[in-house]
Amino acid sequence: MSTVLKRFSLVGVAVALLATGCGTGPAKAGSAAIVGDQAVTLETVQDRTVKVLKKEPAAQQMQDQGKLDGVSRLVLADEITHKIAEAAARRENITVDETKVYDAVQEKGGPVEAAKQSEQDETTIHRRQRDVLVMGELARRNLSTLEVVIDFFQVKDPKEAREKAAEVVADSSKMSRFVQEAPRTTSGQQASATNQRVRVTENPSLVHTMLWGVKPGTVVAFPADEQQSSWMVALVKERNEVSATPGEEDLLERIDPQLLAAFGLRIAQFLTADLNIEVNPRYGVWDPTNAQVVGNAGERAGFVGVATVKNKS
Secondary structure: OOOOOOOOOOOHHHHHOOOOOOOOOOOOEEEEEEOOOOOOOEHHHHHHHHHHHHHHHHHHHHHHOOHHHHHHHHHHHHHHHHHHHHHHHHHHOOOOOOHHHHHHHHOOHHHHOOOOOOOOHHHHHHHHHHHHHHHHHHHHHOOOOOOEEEEEEOOHHHHHHHHHHHHHHOOOHHHHHHHHHOOOOOOEOOOOOOOEEEEEOOOOHHOOHHHHHOOOOOEEEEEOOOOOOEEEEEEEEEEEEEOOOOOOOOOHOOOOHHHHHHHHHHHHHHHOOOOOOOOOOOEEEEEEEOOOEEOOOHHHEEEEOOOOOOOOO
């Protein structure tokens, strides 16, 4: 699952972010997006998009094919995620060593070289690296001590996963029935459970998922594997701080840096869950599952919704 912390190849995203036509509807004047009480201006997104078009042949090709929306959405997603990182850093009192930011960019050949094949340019690449370091610190603080308690089940059909997730949002009591009815895996194991305690250290394949980015009472649905052969629907019931397990001291070094950054982004999303993210319809909608801007709600990579508890009469 991609995140904005990766260096995107514009060739690679061309298929995923084909223009689907600009949306219509009201938006705050001059804003491409609103994150909490902060605006990402249309001018910022337009100026950055022009810079990407000038420096990336693949982006220029997308423009020639009438697919410019894909580039603009990447830029806007980067701006939104930057504001999420900034807010999380403030709330957790994280200060980034600017020497580490400078050194990391220089190791990649300097600002111009480091920004190649991405939505960054020489004026934003240091900011990106600063955000990466914030995410890394958030990951370090939570990797060994964060636990979530979930009810979950798996299904093969993404449409079914989304529909059942929406049903649980409307009435959380339905979760127990879906757990009981969940099909078994090919090995005969039940692909569901209630009150399952989940930690990254014991479930590394889930490190990048929205399980870690939402508050208790939230329902999420996402691909359970890279092949998307099955989908997990989970109701997050608790979020706990637990003691680190002995022998996990080198855990940070053993996890892929990109996955670590993705986990840090999830922590940042949790810390800033109170910030409403509103995207100008001309660009589409925000997809928290992949920290991207997509053309419409149907293109979101997963499902996130707060469950409703219905009183029994």
